[in-house]
Amino acid sequence: MTMDFSRDKPIYSQLVDRICGDLIKGNVQLGDKLPSVREYAIESGVNVNTVQRVYKELEAMDLTETRRGQGTFITSDEKRIIALREEMMYQLADNFLTSIEALGFSKEEMVHVLQNRG
């Protein structure tokens, strides 16, 4: 399936986000092999150069490792995924704080709302 992309972010970083999401949701398991750059490009309908950049980025984040002649694999280091989950949590919180600030809500108000939503 071809994916839709939002306008405000480079496509490669949207793909990185998507894979990170799959990692912390457990859709992708530790040590799993990723499709080849070409396969992934065809699958998601994006440029091969873009996918190359995605894979490079994931490797720089220590989320994947490339084994010579075998392909790219998700890290087998569980701690890295736990840390990623934490990072994403903070990132989400930051985004949330930016939006409520923009609309003039206070943190206290929002905490109250969140607690009551259950």
Place this chain on the structure above:
Amino acid sequence: MLQLSDVSFRYNNKPLLESLSVELPIGQIIGLVGENGSGKSTLLKLIAGILRPTNGEITVNGMTVTRRSADQIAYLPDTDLFYEFYTAEEVFRFYESQFRDFSYDKACIIAQYLDIDKNVKLKNLSKGNRGRVKMAATLGRDVPFYLMDEPFSGLDPMVRESLIKGLIRFTDVETQTILLSTHEVHEVEPILDQILLLKSGRIYAQEDVESIRDLHNQNAVQWMKSIYNERVK
């Protein structure tokens, strides 16, 4: 590499393209965009060697482009130029007789991937299916440069998607370059490396798609509109 140096083209003394200079590296998919009548088709024909520039020079890997450059360049025209009584099979056989780099087998694999019935005459095919046949014939060739004039126009979203995927699947980004003109900028953007924007016969911008998003915080369509608006003022 494909290089245009100060290329102009006049027709009936009317300037259609004016002093274009641009370099297209190997290994990229480049979108040629611009409003109707901005000179996209003319530019592609010049690069394909079908038209000759009035001034300036176009070179492919250092050699001046002529009609003989067809052995380096596969050109997909926007019009239906094949005999309508031909079947896709016959189109492929014709291509095989004309181009040494054409692989009948590859064209058949692409035809199958795009779901074309090779034994139906073109006149009995829908516009979408004729578009697929053209794409299969073009990608059946193995050349450093593919020039495609509006390969997705007038086709439904499903056909467009299968053609876009076929493009990625059946070309090799490391050794080949695709220059395609399109109005479907939003749909094609994810497969593009860079965009060349033509306006009134001039190149108004050449930009990497990722940097359009990174630096301008816009997708390609918004970027294109903003350039058009800004220069209109």
